[in-house]
Amino acid sequence: MIEKQAEIREREARYRTARGGIMGVPIDEIMEALRLAAREAHERHKALGHPIVIWRDRKVVEVPPQEIEV
DSSP: OHHHHHHHHHHHHHHHHOSSOBTTBOHHHHHHHHHHHHHHHHHHHHHHTOOEEEEETTEEEEEOGGGOOO
């Protein structure tokens, strides 16, 4: 319980002192959430057999489900 409270206090301190964060949320946490969301979307598209559309070599490219790397 003490460890959990210390962790909460540490996280709250990061929010208060975050530079470059958005609405008090540190950029590293935002980027991790975006990476997780992209991974989940790729997994879902691959499982359903749907292509994804990405930006590659300065152009929009459709990637077939069998080529999606998860």
